[in-house]
Amino acid sequence: xxxxxxVRHIGKAFEHNQVLRDVSLxxxxxxxxxxVGPSGCGKxxxxxxxxxxxxxDSGEILLRGEVISGQRKNLHLVRQKIGxxxxxxxxxxxxxxxxxxxxxxxxxxxxxxxxxxxEAERMLARVGLADKAGVYPRTLSGxxxxxxxxxxxxxxQPEILLLDEITAALDPEMVSEVxxxxxxxxxxxxxxxxxxxxxxxxxxxxxxxxxxEDGCVVERNPPEVFFHRPETERAKRFLQSFDYAPRRRxxxxxxxxxxxxxxx
Amino acid sequence: MQDSGVSILFKGINFQxxxxxxxxxxxxxxxxxxxxxxLGLVFGLIMLSRRKVLRGIxxxxxxxVRFMPQLVLLYMVYFGxxxxxxxxxxxxxSAVLVFTFWGTAEMGDLVRGAVxxxxxxxxxxxxxxxxxxxxxxxxxxxxxxxxxxxxxxINLSTRIIKTTALVKMINxxxxxxxxQQIISQFYRLREAxxxxxxxxxxxxxxxxxxxxxxxxxxxxxxx
Amino acid sequence: xxxxxxxxxxxxxxxxxxxxxxxxxxxxxGGAWVTLSYGLIGVACSAVxxxxxxxxxxxRVPVLRALVRAYVxxxxxxxxxxxxxxxxxxxxxxxxxxxxxxxxxxxxxxxxGGYMAExxxxxxxxxxxxxxxxxxxxxxTPLQTVRYVVLPQAFATAAPALFANMIFLxxxxxxxxxxxxxxxxxxADTLRTGGGRTIEVLSMLxxxxxxxxxxxxxxxxxxxxxxxxxxxxxxxTV
Numbered sequence: 001x002x003x004x005x006x007v008r009h010i011g012k013a014f015e016h017n018q019v020l021r022d023v024s025l026x027x028x029x030x031x032x033x034x035x036v037g038p039s040g041c042g043k044x045x046x047x048x049x050x051x052x053x054x055x056x057d058s059g060e061i062l063l064r065g066e067v068i069s070g071q072r073k074n075l076h077l078v079r080q081k082i083g084x085x086x087x088x089x090x091x092x093x094x095x096x097x098x099x100x101x102x103x104x105x106x107x108x109x110x111x112x113x114x115x116x117x118x119e120a121e122r123m124l125a126r127v128g129l130a131d132k133a134g135v136y137p138r139t140l141s142g143x144x145x146x147x148x149x150x151x152x153x154x155x156x157q158p159e160i161l162l163l164d165e166i167t168a169a170l171d172p173e174m175v176s177e178v179x180x181x182x183x184x185x186x187x188x189x190x191x192x193x194x195x196x197x198x199x200x201x202x203x204x205x206x207x208x209x210x211x212x213e214d215g216c217v218v219e220r221n222p223p224e225v226f227f228h229r230p231e232t233e234r235a236k237r238f239l240q241s242f243d244y245a246p247r248r249r250x251x252x253x254x255x256x257x258x259x260x261x262x263x264x
Numbered sequence: 265m266q267d268s269g270v271s272i273l274f275k276g277i278n279f280q281x282x283x284x285x286x287x288x289x290x291x292x293x294x295x296x297x298x299x300x301x302x303l304g305l306v307f308g309l310i311m312l313s314r315r316k317v318l319r320g321i322x323x324x325x326x327x328x329v330r331f332m333p334q335l336v337l338l339y340m341v342y343f344g345x346x347x348x349x350x351x352x353x354x355x356x357x358s359a360v361l362v363f364t365f366w367g368t369a370e371m372g373d374l375v376r377g378a379v380x381x382x383x384x385x386x387x388x389x390x391x392x393x394x395x396x397x398x399x400x401x402x403x404x405x406x407x408x409x410x411x412x413x414x415x416x417x418i419n420l421s422t423r424i425i426k427t428t429a430l431v432k433m434i435n436x437x438x439x440x441x442x443x444q445q446i447i448s449q450f451y452r453l454r455e456a457x458x459x460x461x462x463x464x465x466x467x468x469x470x471x472x473x474x475x476x477x478x479x480x481x482x483x484x485x486x487x
Numbered sequence: 488x489x490x491x492x493x494x495x496x497x498x499x500x501x502x503x504x505x506x507x508x509x510x511x512x513x514x515x516x517g518g519a520w521v522t523l524s525y526g527l528i529g530v531a532c533s534a535v536x537x538x539x540x541x542x543x544x545x546x547r548v549p550v551l552r553a554l555v556r557a558y559v560x561x562x563x564x565x566x567x568x569x570x571x572x573x574x575x576x577x578x579x580x581x582x583x584x585x586x587x588x589x590x591x592x593x594x595x596x597x598x599x600g601g602y603m604a605e606x607x608x609x610x611x612x613x614x615x616x617x618x619x620x621x622x623x624x625x626x627x628t629p630l631q632t633v634r635y636v637v638l639p640q641a642f643a644t645a646a647p648a649l650f651a652n653m654i655f656l657x658x659x660x661x662x663x664x665x666x667x668x669x670x671x672x673x674x675a676d677t678l679r680t681g682g683g684r685t686i687e688v689l690s691m692l693x694x695x696x697x698x699x700x701x702x703x704x705x706x707x708x709x710x711x712x713x714x715x716x717x718x719x720x721x722x723x724t725v
Contacts, residue, residue, distance in 0.1 A: 092635075153624075153625070331704070426564075429568045468566060
């Protein structure tokens with residue numbers, strides 16, 4: 001498998017606040033990397049650095065072996081290969097759903113409109129929004145908007161997709177309709193970096209989990225290890241802060257002992 | 265040395281004469297501002313009235329004065345009233361009348377906007393903590409209204425000051441007219457008009473800009 | 488009712504001279520055309536200048552930004568009448584000679600540009616930063632992002648202020664007589680001072696302005712409604 005993304009020793013500070021310290025990652029094609037960690041640990045900043053919304057102070061980022069960090073001029077060409085979806089959807093409110101979807105492929109990639117339209121209709125149908133092509137975003141629910149945002153990113157046929165807490169602003173009952181789309185994409189072999197607070201989803205979707213705290217990579221493990229036998233004390237404490245965890249342990253006494261054993 | 269014309273400003277009492285001319289417009293503006301702000305408060309309350317007829321009339325008044333160029337209104341009063349009703353108003357009186365007629369409507373609309381921009385739950389939550397209606401007004405509604413109203417009222421004042429320049433067109437001897445008199449007196453100075461009009465331009469700026477800046481500052485502070 | 492009112496209120500023996508009015512309709516038509524054309528040219532030039540100025544300010548172009556700021560303050564804090572005197576009577580004496588028409592357009596643009604710049608600026612600033620990021624994230628160039636994502640939303644937000652400025656500028660053309668433009672006001676004034684009948688002249692003047700401004704104002708209301716309908720507001724943010 002080819003390595004698609006390499007992040008090498010990057011650092012980033014805002015004013016005097018060091019947000020990322022010497023972070024390194026790599027990601028193979030078709031794999032899903034989930035980044036978890038407490039608020040303010042630098043997860044979102046990491047994603048924003050990868051697609052150039054923030055400039056890094058040190059280190060480098062490579063996409064398919066080419067350095068993409070540090071350049072300002074042709075950022076849009078890089079971003080055409082990296083899709084990103086935000087917590088706040090950020091659909092364009094002045095455009096109907098279909099125009100939201102067409103804008104990037106037609107204007108940025110110069111693809112023929114009709115071809116993209118057909119593809120967009122297929123993808124809308126796939127996420128269950130076939131009848132929403134002609135409406136304005138404000139008439140959609142949060143979950144529907146976020147699914148449109150996912151389709152918008154996917155229509156650019158990106159090599160890699162970055163998802164930044166895409167369910168954080170949603171009402172609880174809408175979370176799963178969005179996450180199911182993401183699981184579907186993962187099954188199709190989409191390469192993704194996902195920042196999320198939904199631990200169960202993380203466990204289901206991840207090939208690898210990175211735990212970030214204070215801007216450092218604290219732990220990197222496959223999900224079955226990270227969620228059940230975390231190797232570091234900090235990861236363990238973090239996982240315990242989710243209130244569903246103790247209840248689940250109570251239901252499964254076996255898991256409890258396994259975790260205690262793995263503690264250093 | 266050839267005289268460039270800038271010296272015209274320092275010949276005799278020319279500069280004082282310009283300032284005197286400016287004072288004529290400023291005086292009209294100040295009277296208008298005073299009257300408009302006071303009458304505008306009342307007019308604003310009428311615009312907020314529960315009676316449809318009152319609201320309709322006040323709305324019509326506002327639309328009419330907004331619709332007509334102020335110069336047309338000025339002509340109607342200055343030239344028209346004399347012919348129609350036999351009232352021979354002088355320029356300054358006509359100007360104060362017309363600009364107050366306009367300023368009152370604009371101020372009233374600002375009052376209406378400021379009052380209705382306060383969300384109803386402000387009053388409700390104030391009543392919920394047991395304040396009397398008087399206390400609600402004094403501690404909750406009026407302070408918020410004033411914060412919205414004051415910057416806009418100050419801005420309206422600069423608009424009134426700029427608008428009073430129009431009295432030149434109804435033969436009031438104000439700063440532009442004085443400038444023309446000075447220029448014709450010193451017609452041999454070729455560049456005199458340039459300096460005279462530049463000076464008037466700057467004088468207006470010196471008066472209006474600090475007031476606008478104050479309004480902008482208040483708006484930012486209270487936003 | 489009418490005769491009694493006339494007796495009590497109006498100057499004795501005064502009546503409207505309809506034949507005078509009929510005879511001078513063509514004069515006013517000519518004046519109205521001049522007013523409307525200068526108004527619209529002024530609005531168009533101001534809108535372009537204002538948009539450029541607002542972009543300079545919002546995107547923080549160094550140096551230019553300070554110049555634009557100074558210009559906006561100057562244009563908004565001086566009366567058009569004074570600006571026109573300076574252009575028409577002052578500047579030629581230092582070698583800058585503009586025709587009456589050019590003075591009118593430059594004057595209106597100088598005034599209107601400042602107002603338009605402020606309207607556009609508040610529209611641009613109302614567009615969330617995340618919208619720009621979202622545009623860039625789907626691979627648009629910064630320029631494309633401004634064109635397709637930022638400007639349409641800014642226009643919609645700024646629309647009421649832009650239309651208000653439009654009506655304001657058309658009204659301000661009433662001062663163009665000081666640079667010898669034969670607009671409505673000048674036509675009326677010429678007739679009046681030439682011994683014409685004041686009331687008839689003023690009535691025609693009022694009617695002419697209503698005829699010009701009413702369609703503009705209705706169009707503004709209509710366009711604003713449409714934009715608001717299409718437009719989404721900012722309720723979509725979380």
